[in-house]
Amino acid sequence: MAWWREFFTKNGAGLGIFLLLSVLLWTVMMIILPQLFMLDFSLRTNVPPPRWGTEAHGYTLEHYRYLIRGSGNTESGFNTVDLGVFGRTILAAVFVTLVDLCLCYPVAYYLAHVASGSGARLMVMALIVPFWINELLRAFAFKVLFGSGGVINDALLAIGLLDQPYDFVRANIALYSGLSYAYILLMIFPIYNAVESLDRNQIEAARDMGSPWWRIHWRIVLPHAKPGISSGCTIVFMLSAGALAAPQVLGGPSSLWFTQLIYKSFNASANWARGSAYAIVLLIACLAFVLLVMRVFKVRFGEIAK
Amino acid sequence: MSADVQLDDVWIRFGDFVAAREANIHIDEGEFFSFLGPSGCGKTTLLRAVSGFLTPSQGRVLIGGKDMAGIGPNKRPTALIFQNLALFPLMKVWENIAFALEVRGIGKAERRRRADELLELIALQGQGDKQVGELSGGQRQRVAIARALAAEPDVLLLDEPLSALDLKLRQHMRTELRAIQQRVGITFIYITHDQGEALTMSDHVAVMCEGRIEQVGNGTDIYDAPDTAFVASFVGENNVFEGTVRELSNGSALVETPHGDFSARTSAHTAGTPLKAGDASMVFVRPESLRILTPVEATGTAVGNTMENRLSGEVRQRHFEGNLWHVEVGLASGARVTLTALNDGHVADLPVGGPIAIGFPERLAMALPHGRLAAE
Numbered sequence: 001m002a003w004w005r006e007f008f009t010k011n012g013a014g015l016g017i018f019l020l021l022s023v024l025l026w027t028v029m030m031i032i033l034p035q036l037f038m039l040d041f042s043l044r045t046n047v048p049p050p051r052w053g054t055e056a057h058g059y060t061l062e063h064y065r066y067l068i069r070g071s072g073n074t075e076s077g078f079n080t081v082d083l084g085v086f087g088r089t090i091l092a093a094v095f096v097t098l099v100d101l102c103l104c105y106p107v108a109y110y111l112a113h114v115a116s117g118s119g120a121r122l123m124v125m126a127l128i129v130p131f132w133i134n135e136l137l138r139a140f141a142f143k144v145l146f147g148s149g150g151v152i153n154d155a156l157l158a159i160g161l162l163d164q165p166y167d168f169v170r171a172n173i174a175l176y177s178g179l180s181y182a183y184i185l186l187m188i189f190p191i192y193n194a195v196e197s198l199d200r201n202q203i204e205a206a207r208d209m210g211s212p213w214w215r216i217h218w219r220i221v222l223p224h225a226k227p228g229i230s231s232g233c234t235i236v237f238m239l240s241a242g243a244l245a246a247p248q249v250l251g252g253p254s255s256l257w258f259t260q261l262i263y264k265s266f267n268a269s270a271n272w273a274r275g276s277a278y279a280i281v282l283l284i285a286c287l288a289f290v291l292l293v294m295r296v297f298k299v300r301f302g303e304i305a306k
Numbered sequence: 307m308s309a310d311v312q313l314d315d316v317w318i319r320f321g322d323f324v325a326a327r328e329a330n331i332h333i334d335e336g337e338f339f340s341f342l343g344p345s346g347c348g349k350t351t352l353l354r355a356v357s358g359f360l361t362p363s364q365g366r367v368l369i370g371g372k373d374m375a376g377i378g379p380n381k382r383p384t385a386l387i388f389q390n391l392a393l394f395p396l397m398k399v400w401e402n403i404a405f406a407l408e409v410r411g412i413g414k415a416e417r418r419r420r421a422d423e424l425l426e427l428i429a430l431q432g433q434g435d436k437q438v439g440e441l442s443g444g445q446r447q448r449v450a451i452a453r454a455l456a457a458e459p460d461v462l463l464l465d466e467p468l469s470a471l472d473l474k475l476r477q478h479m480r481t482e483l484r485a486i487q488q489r490v491g492i493t494f495i496y497i498t499h500d501q502g503e504a505l506t507m508s509d510h511v512a513v514m515c516e517g518r519i520e521q522v523g524n525g526t527d528i529y530d531a532p533d534t535a536f537v538a539s540f541v542g543e544n545n546v547f548e549g550t551v552r553e554l555s556n557g558s559a560l561v562e563t564p565h566g567d568f569s570a571r572t573s574a575h576t577a578g579t580p581l582k583a584g585d586a587s588m589v590f591v592r593p594e595s596l597r598i599l600t601p602v603e604a605t606g607t608a609v610g611n612t613m614e615n616r617l618s619g620e621v622r623q624r625h626f627e628g629n630l631w632h633v634e635v636g637l638a639s640g641a642r643v644t645l646t647a648l649n650d651g652h653v654a655d656l657p658v659g660g661p662i663a664i665g666f667p668e669r670l671a672m673a674l675p676h677g678r679l680a681a682e
Contacts, residue, residue: 202392208385209380209453219405
């Protein structure tokens with residue numbers, strides 16, 4: 001009873017009502033309702049909008065079944081294509097997350113404990129400024145970089161490592177690089193925040209006791225940075241599993257990202273129901289992955305949200 | 307194992323700033339040695355040079371007779387206890403203590419055994435499985451000592467490790483630290499701005515000011531025979547009379563001051579040039595060296611009167627402290643001096659505002675070259 005009275009005496013009636021309403025509207029309209037609608041869609045037969053609400057628009061599990069069994073005419077009896085895409089997307093997102101972790105931990109540590117004032121500021125600028133450019137344009141830039149006539153191929157040809165251009169796009173290297181780069185800041189800053197709060201004396205104490213650098217990181221810095229690492233990994237995994245622009249632009253001819261299937265269902269095949277079902281599956285998979293990571297690294301939710 | 311430590315003309319500069327200059331010190335093995343000085347005097351800088359976190363701009367650091375140039379902190383036979391202790395909060399108490407052993411690749415069972423031994427040494431047996439955060443300030447302090455000792459260093463370096471503790475605990479830890487040092491028998495180098503800590507625990511003390519070592523000696527040397535005006539004013543309480551040297555005779559000086567002419571001892575080993583007649587000088591008299599004179603003593607005619615120096619004034623304030631009286635005396639010249647007297651019944655008879663005659667013998671006063679005083 002007391003919390004709302006305190007809330008209103010602190011903020012006044014007008015501001016209090018505004019705050020409550022805006023938070024309520026935001027969570028309901030922007031988060032809860034869309035998800036509920038999507039869940040509802042995913043559980044109904046796919047009929048065109050004029051027939052929504054009629055008897056034909058009844059509840060069914062066919063879209064979820066379709067993801068697993070397909071149309072039923074396949075040899076194995078499973079929807080190997082879509083399931084394969086789903087599995088590859090999750091694996092690729094895990095891979096991108098790991099690549100980002102390996103790249104960003106040293107950078108974050110360097111920023112927090114090695115770089116001096118002006119050097120650190122310059123480095124942060126260099127990290128942030130490229131992100132002023134639109135995501136799609138950055139994806140295209142990667143396509144140009146990794147293209148058969150791109151700088152990377154030219155350089156490798158020039159130093160003689162290759163005798164003909166390598167197709168980075170077909171090998172998905174361009175896609176993984178693009179995705180890794182796209183979310184690099186979301187990995188660096190949580191880790192930076194965590195590492196920065198580490199008392200430098202602890203590092204020196206470990207060194208004073210004869211510890212080599214790798215043990216200092218393994219026993220002191222990494223455990224301290226764990227909340228930041230899991231927070232960064234969560235965000236990067238979620239976003240790369242749900243990425244659309246980079247796979248559209250950088251994906252090889254044979255590679256499909258799960259989000260592209262969802263996109264196709266909504267836009268090309270006019271099958272919102274199947275798109276919704278796939279989106280729900282992706283959401284649940286991502287949540288499950290995050291919970292698993294938290295369990296494995298023994299991090300509580302409150303630490304991630306810091 | 308224990309080792310001696312030698313600083314051989316060590317200078318440490320940060321850009322134009324000289325953090326430590328001309329440090330020449332020899333610390334014997336097994337000794338408890340303190341660096342004492344106000345904050346910013348360069349004592350921590352010197353300690354970091356010994357531990358290897360800092361390279362001297364000039365000069366050599368020798369440990370056990372071996373030049374430490376180019377040897378990193380992880381390869382030196384020293385262990386450092388940080389001001390904030392820097393325990394590892396994510397490790398258990400015993401893992402903290404055994405960290406140095408873990409680094410050396412010693413097996414877990416052996417590590418645990420050694421950690422338990424050290425826990426016993428610091429009287430924390432059975433607490434090894436606690437988290438660091440569950441310990442009290444004093445216990446954490448002792449864990450930090452055990453963690454440093456686990457590395458079996460020849461020299462233990464302590465950077466104001468007691469400063470975070472409350473007064474009672476600090477005094478208790480002084481005795482504890484000294485006892486631990488005597489038990490393990492290795493060289494301790496202790497950094498502090500607290501003269502009580504330095505004087506009670508140390509075999510020798512180096513007093514520092516603005517990067518310079520002003521004096522090295524045992525506690526009584528530092529207190530009774532300061533070499534410089536800074537040491538005299540930094541360590542303990544002291545009354546100062548500024549004046550000019552008029553005469554010098556064997557080990558004593560006659561100094562002319564606005565408050566009268568005083569004779570005082572001169573320092574046997576003043577760094578730099580000794581006092582000459584005509585030099586600006588400062589006469590230091592400790593409050594407990596000042597005596598309240600009887601009317602007979604005050605006239606100076608009595609036989610066997612040892613009060614070479616006499617002053618008169620009026621009682622400005624009296625503070626009672628049970629066994630002691632602190633009396634503030636206003637001199638005719640306007641200056642104020644503080645006197646500490648045993649509560650033997652004399653002071654209670656002196657009314658505030660009434661006249662008082664005080665004096666001090668030559669052997670309890672020091673005439674030193676004019677110099678910088680410690681900030682109040």
